[in-house]
Amino acid sequence: MGALKRLIGPTWRFRAHHLGRLRWLTKYRLMRTYGAEAGWRQRLAFVLLDPEIESFSYELDDEVQAISALAAAVGRPAEELLAYAAEVREDPELGRRLWRHLRWRFDLKRRPQLGHRLAWYVLVRAFKPKLVVETGIYLGFGSLALLRALDRNAEEGDPGELMSFDIVPAAGAVVREALRHRWRRYIGTTKDTLPAALEGRQVDMLFQDTPHTEENQRFEFGLALSHSGERLLLMDCSGGYAPTLRSLCAERGGAYREVAMRSRGHIHPGAPLTFAMFDNRPRAPSGDVG
DSSP: OHHHHHHHHHHHHHHHGGGGGGOHHHHHHHHHHHOOOOOHHHHHHHHHHOOOSSSOOOEESOHHHHHHHHHHHHTOOHHHHHHHHHHHHHOGGGTHHHHHHHTTOTTSOSSOOOTTHHHHHHHHHHHOOSEEEEEOOTTSHHHHHHHHHHHHHHHTTOOOEEEEEESOTTTTTTSOGGGOTTEEEEESOHHHHHHHHHTTOOEEEEEEOSOOOHHHHHHHHHHHHHTEEEEEEEEETTTTOSOHHHHHHHHHTOEEEEEOOBEESSSSOBOOEEEEEEEOSOOOOOOOOO
């Protein structure tokens, strides 16, 4: 299977996902693999009708608990982060306008949910980054969540921008043109495009979702660390499957965090939110002990 994927290339693999609704055997195997506690109706609907075979969208099982745990992990008041999460339910660009944009798409859900990407939105709202980097766009639901958070920040006087990288030209199709004014999209491998894009820039957040190999993660995380501002948040979108970020924290003095993001009524159980925080602010000198 791996040899076949390499043979057809990333663009054709991306196009093959458009037939997800018809890939019943693939979805049945996924359902058996994940073994989530979804009811039989959810299981049957997934196999027969769901267009998603990866990068799943779902509701969080307990949003209040998940966001409160995130607040504790980053040292912010739970009430603040819960207020940011509540914005998503009232945002037309993440609701009715998005649903209208997708209504004729055979390859996408009519009303997708953000799932763990809700936490991405909340983190951007909380930390007001000037530059967010996203490696791996796919359909663009993560990009959309990040862009809407940046728009909200700008309305409050804290503008920022998003740089996203993917090897597939069609990546990010769910983001309407009207929402792309804070978005710089780069097509090509990160090894070819990321160093030049970050030249002279300071990175505040990086969401890593290209291949989660040791070599690739060290390259992308390492570049972000070399261009770090006073504070840097690195998100490992493998859900902790890859050990690279833990190792970097041990080597570079970062604080590694893991927060559960469980799904509700979905065959995918959800994945932990795994990230690291690096504080590069100068430390005040400690007084001498007499």
